[in-house]
Amino acid sequence: MTGSGHRALGLAAAALTVTGAVLVGTGVLPPATPPAPPQAVEASHPSRGRTPETGSRSAAPVLPRSEPRRLDVPRIGVHVPLSRLGLNADGTVQVPPVDRPEQAGWYARGYTPGERGAAVILGHVDGDGRRGVFHDLGRLRRGDTVSVTRADGSVATFVVQSVEQVPKSRFPSQRVYGPLDHAGLRLVTCGGGFDRQTGHYRDNVIVYARLA
Structure with missing residues (x-):
C-alpha cells in the first residue's frame, strides 16, 4: 500500500460517513423494505473501536495484491463483475451509477480482497425503481461465504x-x-427506514468477513 493509498483510505473513512446516503439510488420510494440483520442496531458495540471479527490472527493467511474482477455471494444470489471506484472531486467516495443498481464496485484506492487490510465493496440497495445488487445483504449470517475472483486468476x-x-x-x-493485521472484506449498502423527506435510507448495513 502506497502512502497515497493510505491517505485515500483516511479520506474514504471520513467521506463515507457523509455520502453513505448516496447508496440508496434515485431517491424513489422502494417497492419493499430491505431485510435487516438480526439484532441489527450496533450489535458489535462500535464504541469499543474494534472490528467484530474473531479468531486467532497469529497465522492469518494473506494473498499478494491483485485487483478483484468478480463477486459471488451464494446465499443472496449475487454473481456480478466488479467495477473500480475511486474518489469524487470533492473527496467523497464514488459509488456505482444509480441507474445501474445491479452493479457493485470495489474501492480501488484501498486494499485488494485477500491482501492484508480491509477491502471494501459497495453496492446499491435499490435504484431506478429496482432492487439493487445488495438489497438482501442483511440476510447474510455468520459463517456464510463470499468469494472474489481476482485478476491473477485466484479466488x-x-x-x-x-x-x-x-x-x-x-x-x-x-x-x-x-x-487490519489480517485479510478482511467489507460489503456496504444502505438499510433501515426510508426517509421520504430526504429520499435516503437512515442506516447502513455492513458485512464484515475474513479470508478463509
Whole structure:
C-alpha cells in the first residue's frame, strides 16, 4: 500500500460517513423494505473501536495484491463483475451509477480482497425503481461465504464474521476502512427506514468477513 493509498483510505473513512446516503439510488420510494440483520442496531458495540471479527490472527493467511474482477455471494444470489471506484472531486467516495443498481464496485484506492487490510465493496440497495445488487445483504449470517475472483486468476474466499446495521450518523469508519493485521472484506449498502423527506435510507448495513 502506497502512502497515497493510505491517505485515500483516511479520506474514504471520513467521506463515507457523509455520502453513505448516496447508496440508496434515485431517491424513489422502494417497492419493499430491505431485510435487516438480526439484532441489527450496533450489535458489535462500535464504541469499543474494534472490528467484530474473531479468531486467532497469529497465522492469518494473506494473498499478494491483485485487483478483484468478480463477486459471488451464494446465499443472496449475487454473481456480478466488479467495477473500480475511486474518489469524487470533492473527496467523497464514488459509488456505482444509480441507474445501474445491479452493479457493485470495489474501492480501488484501498486494499485488494485477500491482501492484508480491509477491502471494501459497495453496492446499491435499490435504484431506478429496482432492487439493487445488495438489497438482501442483511440476510447474510455468520459463517456464510463470499468469494472474489481476482485478476491473477485466484479466488479469495471469505467467511462472514458479523452483519450489522448502524445509523449513518454513527458510521463506523475506522472499523470499515481502518488497518487490519489480517485479510478482511467489507460489503456496504444502505438499510433501515426510508426517509421520504430526504429520499435516503437512515442506516447502513455492513458485512464484515475474513479470508478463509
